[in-house]
Amino acid sequence: MPEIFVLAEHRQGQIRDITYEMLTKAREIAEKANLMLTAVILGKEVKEKAKTLAEYAKKVLVVEDAKLENFNSDAYQKVLVNLMKEYKPTLTLIGHTSYGIELAPRLAAALNMPLATDCIDLALEGDTLTVTRQMYGGKVNVNATLRKAESYMVTVRQAAFTTQKPVTPLNGEIIEKPSLLTEEITTKRFIQYILPPPGGVDITAAEKLVGIGRGIKDQSNIPLIEDFAKTIGAVLACSRPIVDKGWLPNDRQVGSSGKTVKPKLYIALGISGAFQHVLGMKNSDLIIAINKDPNAPIFSFSDYGVVEDLFKIIPSLKNKIYELKGQKA
Amino acid sequence: MDIVVCVKHVPETAEAELKIDASGKGIEKSGLVFYINEWDDYALEEAVRIKEKFGGTVTAITVGAEDSDSTLRKCLARGADKAIRLTDPKFAGSDGYATAKILYSVIKNLHYDLVLTGMQAGDDGYAMVGPILAEMLGIPHTTMAKKIELEAGVAKVNRELEGGLEEQLEIKLPALISVQTGINEPCYVSIMGIRKAMQKEINVMTLADTGLSEADMGETGSWLKIEKLYVPPAEKQTEFLKGTPDEVAAKVAEILKARGFI
Incomplete structure (x- = not known):
């Protein structure tokens, strides 16, 4: 058969x-x-x-x-x-x-x-x-x-x-x-596993994540986003390019080569939504994406979408959140 | 240490709007910006760094149309010594397997200690050319390299697994290694480099130079035949929030509050 x-x-x-x-x-x-x-x-x-x-x-x-x-x-x-x-x-x-x-x-x-x-x-x-x-x-x-x-x-x-x-x-x-392997394989040899450095952040345990991607443009913009994440008690995560550039450590990476997360809230900022990233976050409870490209694939996986430059939204959003909390920015 | 780097000239599509062309089997290329495939950029950088450390030569090779010259020029400007472009209308429609055959026909006649490729291309995403080429060349290979250390006769390679986990392997040289992004930080091209690159020659080869037959390449020589392209269906019904940035920010804040996140 x-x-x-x-x-x-x-x-x-x-x-x-x-x-x-x-x-x-x-x-x-x-x-x-x-x-x-x-x-x-x-x-x-x-x-x-x-x-x-x-x-x-x-x-x-x-x-x-x-x-x-x-x-x-x-x-x-x-x-x-x-x-x-x-x-x-x-x-x-x-x-x-x-x-x-x-x-x-x-x-x-x-x-x-x-x-x-x-x-x-x-x-x-x-x-x-x-x-x-x-x-x-x-x-x-x-x-x-x-x-x-x-x-x-x-x-x-x-x-x-x-x-x-x-x-x-x-x-x-x-x-x-039977394996029929008669002799040792000498062309390629396994040496060891290399574990990620300890003491990092466990993004899989976070209830709220703010994910950043290429749209963040420059490393100097990360504190602004970190600040925003803090206002809602969210942890910062990212897509692969951010780790490749060395802007965030790889324990923050969401996706097929990073971690799979399922938080209650995932806010995607400047993330286009390449499938490698989407695989790692599409089962989040609520997904809000902000991206200036109306055709970004991330929108196909989001509950709410905002087509706009994230840098125009985030400062204002931070203020609105403070207002709703009854605090001063 | 003589190194051959396989590169591909691809459209930048991460931030571009894509339209499926009239044939339904490709995308409209006009208006797109082409550049060196992202993974290959890291492979090239790795090759140049190894050359700086151990000496030898770097040869960049591509299968593509004439406009691939801009990618090859970039390789030359960044430190490659030679460039080969394989161009023939008959190559069109080749998948990863047929492309590997074309590359093999030329690389088998070059001297190399190491062949580097990107682990995949950003356009078709096959992730197959490297290992197939290694099989044809009859040399060891590994993929998804995040670190390469060369010792006498061997390469120690850290491979990416997932979630930050890696494995370290040792492979015998000569070998083929396909690299993952993030293995290094690709440099910018210097003005000096560009000037030098303009004086170097790009060696152009056609079907006749490969010794292959037409049946080996294009659609007939490929494993895969593309039938139809389409836009992936949305997995969620997305509600788009509209208005001025302030209005939209207010709407997002209201949603967060309603869901109990504030």
Whole structure:
């Protein structure tokens, strides 16, 4: 029976959310196209984890090897090339994460298998695979088809799908496979994890956040915004460019490469709303965006929008808040 | 240390208004400002810094139309020694895979210890050219680099994971590394640099120079065929607040009060 592979992503003993998101979407595709849903997990001691995956898949392929203790795309590629040649999955899903970005394109090239990256939706009809992805930082959606092939590979954007546990566990059969790794991988070697410096601010714990983006223009404008944030007891957060410029430390970064936040209030100032940022904040209870670009994608995710230069709004807004509080600015 | 940097000339779209063109498969490019892809800007900077430390050469290479010269000139002004532009009408419509094939056809004949790319391009966002190119060249690779330290025969690379977490890897040279933004602070171009850059030659190559066939590139040589572009549907019904800045500020303050935030 033809099958769908979903590559489980895990780190330090934890299966990452993207795995279940992919398994949820893959289950829908597998049911429609009558495909076997197979989860694949590689690691050092991962049999226990395979039992959890078996609730979501009809089959779980487990490859255990001490050489697979930490993620290493070269080791993964060697193992997966063998597995995929043996099982010939119609479709393989891998997360569009730091791991998937390292692994999938090279694996696809090695297998000469068409790959679509960073997909937010996909559909298999007959032997045609159609995907939805984004261009220009999320300003445009694209429907695309992959070149006709017997096997396809797709990397899936995080949080594109919502995990749904099967009503009754699928009790997938767990099958152990050998890694066939005969020697140490010397081309690429994992050394260590590097933790962010301690003592930073935990933006995920804040009830109110004021997020700043490129529209802030200059580092010298940050105190003005910090001052405003204080008037409502909010914590300052930001999008990636602000961290890249070194204006705020990376523990303030909201988004796919930063933190996912869900505050009661998120005020986005001068944030265009590239998908990487939106992923990290779109589930906030109330979102107010101020941006001078009426077409900024951030507005598609906001409850209230203000199309205006933020520097014209913020000083006045601060005064109004003081007035409502009955205090002097 | 000879370094090849792959760069792309892309439209600045973060603050621009985009319109889908008549074909429905692209955007209207007129009126947009083109510049060096943001991630590639960091890759170029990293290449120049490594050259300053270890010596050697930096070669910037791009697949694109003639107007990509402004991006290559910028690379030369910032410290690249050579520039190669791969231009042919047949290259149009190439996805990341076909682009990697075109780059490979030329880079395989160059001497390099390191190939640097941006981890993705701001226009199509594939994040695939680097690793595919590494597979074709048969050299180790890593992606999303936030720090590169070179030692004898190896590169120690800090990769970005998420939430501030990184992992440190060691890869053997020669290698391909795709860099993430924030790895360094790209410099401004000096007037001296611009003057020098104007005297340098850009080596232009076409399909005939690649040894590839037409079937390897464009839509036929790609994995992905674009069918349709459209504006993403809004996830929320946004209420736009209108008026003078003072009026709008008052409205925002009222909303904050009504919701109990003041």
